[in-house]
Amino acid sequence: MTFQERIPWGYVAKRLLTFIPTLIGVTLLTFLIFHVVGGDPSYQLSGKNASLDQIKLIRKELGLDLTLTRQYLIFLKQTFTFNWGQSWSTRQNVNEMFLFGIGPSFFLAFPAFIASIFLSVLMGLFAAYIKSKKSWIDQTLTSTCLALMSISLLVYIISFQYYFAFYLGWFEINGWSFDWTQRWSYLTLPWLISLFVSLGPNTLLFRSTFLNEVHQNYVKTARSKGVSQIRIFTSHILKNSSVPIVTIIMMQIPYLLTGSLLLEAFFGIPGIGGLLIQAIQSADFPVIKAFTVMSTFIYLLFHLLTDLLYIFIDPRIELQDDN
């Protein structure tokens, strides 16, 4: 079967159609939250010496004088045309802002993500392998992972930035370079922090995935045939765990694109996280809308891609309409 023949196009089309009600639900929720707790930005945008006329003019320009239904319909139109217009606070095109920010956010998150997946799979395999032999090593590893998980990201950032960047001077404290050769020096420390933060939960997740496989019949068969333990773990168990591994990986990718608010703020990386913080602080609704809808869309898309990947990983899996 060719690649195209293996894709259940009917299933894909139906799943794509389900995006519509989900997106409508998300837009409705975002819209309601913004109007209930967001605060009317025209008061802030009118400055400290505001007048009622000024506020009125700004409300009109932002479309806040329209009925809520009309405002929501405009939001829906923007959602399905991916045209968010201009930011209310910076007057930049919102799409251009995101296109600019997505690169730095991606460079910040992706390498650390790859390293984290690679290391946590290895550590998960090792923990599952060692559990039956030397349980104290497994216990130490599990406890270490739990300890790593219990420390908040902010503590990692503050302490690592102070100790490694400032005190030891191994890394840059803050900044960004558009020159590839220099960018690494700004990114290494945030990568390491991301790695530390994600290593604990990922290792524990993979460990339990592998442990679920350890007692399967195919493992017993392989053992009875005299296959070495290392080969059983690296070849059989790893292969049979690929579905949950792929799920974990694919479900984390959308978050890589939406940026890390704290890491970007502390390390001065001009990514999407910074845009979002600023948008929330200034009730910049076009940016908030774009962020919410785009992240939902990416999340849904990766969900679908994950399902499709299953049929390539495990030919026994068949995607059905009611799945």
Place this chain on the structure above:
Amino acid sequence: MIKYLITVLLISLFILSCTQTVTSHSNEVVSYLEANVATTDPIHSTNKYASTVSSSIFENLLHYHYLKRPIVLETQLAEEMPHISDDGLTYTIKIKRGVFFQDDPAFPNSKGRELIAQDFVYSWMRLADPKNKALGWWLLDGKIKGLNEWRNGSADYAKPIEGLKAIDQYTLQVILNKKSFQFLHVLAAPPLAVVAREVIKKYGDKINDHPVGTGPFKLKSWIRNFQLELVKNDKYHKTFYPKEGTIDSKKKGLLQDSGQTLPLSDKITIRIITERQPLWLSFLKGQVDHGIIPKDNYHQIFENKEIKTEIRKKGIRVLAQKRPDLVYISFNMEHPILGKNKKLRKAISSAIDKKQILKTFYNNRGLIAQGPIPPGLPDYDKTYTNPVSYNLEKAKQLMTEAGYPNGKNLPVFDYDLPGSATWSRQLGEFLKDQLSQIGVSIRIVPNTWPQFDQKVKAKKATLFDQAWVADYPDSENFLQLFYSKNISPGPNSFNFVNSDYDQMFEQFLSLPPSQKRFNLTQKMIKLLNDESPAVFLLHRLFKLPYHSWLKNYNEYPIIYDHLKYLRVDQHQKQKDLNKLKNG
């Protein structure tokens, strides 16, 4: 194989990370801002961040002397100080000849043309144009004859305005509706800077990315949330570093560059660093030339209010900046209980220990406010003491007199915080604790900035935390906070309405700074303290650290065009960087 790969990966990462990038320009100043710059357009430049950038690119008729304190006005694009008619209404202003806009494709052959008086007429019409919704419009609102009518009518740029015209190529005439002794300060405000019509026409909505003025710097690059780069405008008109300053300017080394052509540096990099830790650490590493001292790091620099010797040896200096500002707690005078009960407001004010606030939250950096006017401004009386000062016993007595002994029958008041920062919450908790001693209960309500602004401007807040930094150095800027015509959404967020005060304020406006005005101001302050629409807390003193290689650092809140006076002594920098590196 895997082991080999991991080793290679880790070694590569380590080597790459250790590549320290020192890409300092030979004569570059590295400055910072703590918030993103939303605009470079002068008409919207009403906060520190936008004004710092726009005032480096655009210029006004007047500006403030960089060194003299109290702060004084001097000419910038005006040839001489404006000639004011005897009735105080007509301002005739000669503008400098031979001043050119920066080169830009908007001009024929991309060569900036000469500045003319008509450019000011256009720029101020643009500020008044309702389509632009300029944040700086309040500066001209109601001041120039015919300008409000033009704004409310067709706003047609071809239509002349009676009080705003270019008499000839180099002379501007402004006719005011009524005498205003603050108008000279208005001429120095960033929103009144001059722009070229051709540039606005060419770039339209994209004007933010193409600021073209007559100023000392041009915008080279601007990456939002990251940094701005300004480079020297080679065509900048002849302007020189001041030859005079305060008594101690010379001692502080601020007159070393007297007579030098401005700007003193070729490039200014403004980094946007929103978090305090990285800003502080970057400063200590010498990666920014000046910075801030976070509240919790104060002890690292000072010992008994003096800079520690080891810190001085590293070349770190501190600028003490007395800010023309006021930190206060506002009462909404439209609140049915608080607004109607003067004794209750006075009881609350008397129960708050301002000294303790200054010590705990400001490291004693500031001065307890006795009224709204900060020191250094005209009409400030250093001998005056607010009779409504901290006195717990008196506060309890006032509660009884107010009809709420020990807070009996008093509802819980919401205390709104602008933001949800830890520091702000801690101050809220402190006040909660203080007020509980007289039986007043408050509920701390954190807000986002837009929520807070909406609550205050829509008169929905009850008790709230605020600060006001002078727009210009005149006591009027603080006294107008209590004028009834400025109630919310205007700056009178107390919604304080008092006909006696209004009458005195209107009289104040007609007076030049004088003994008579001083006496009148004292009466107004006494009335304010008696009515207590606010708890006047303090005027802040900032201690701003800088490296000794940064020359002429003398930042002051109202002076936004300060970047052109700064330069870096490279030799000193290399020496001090080594000291910083060696701990």
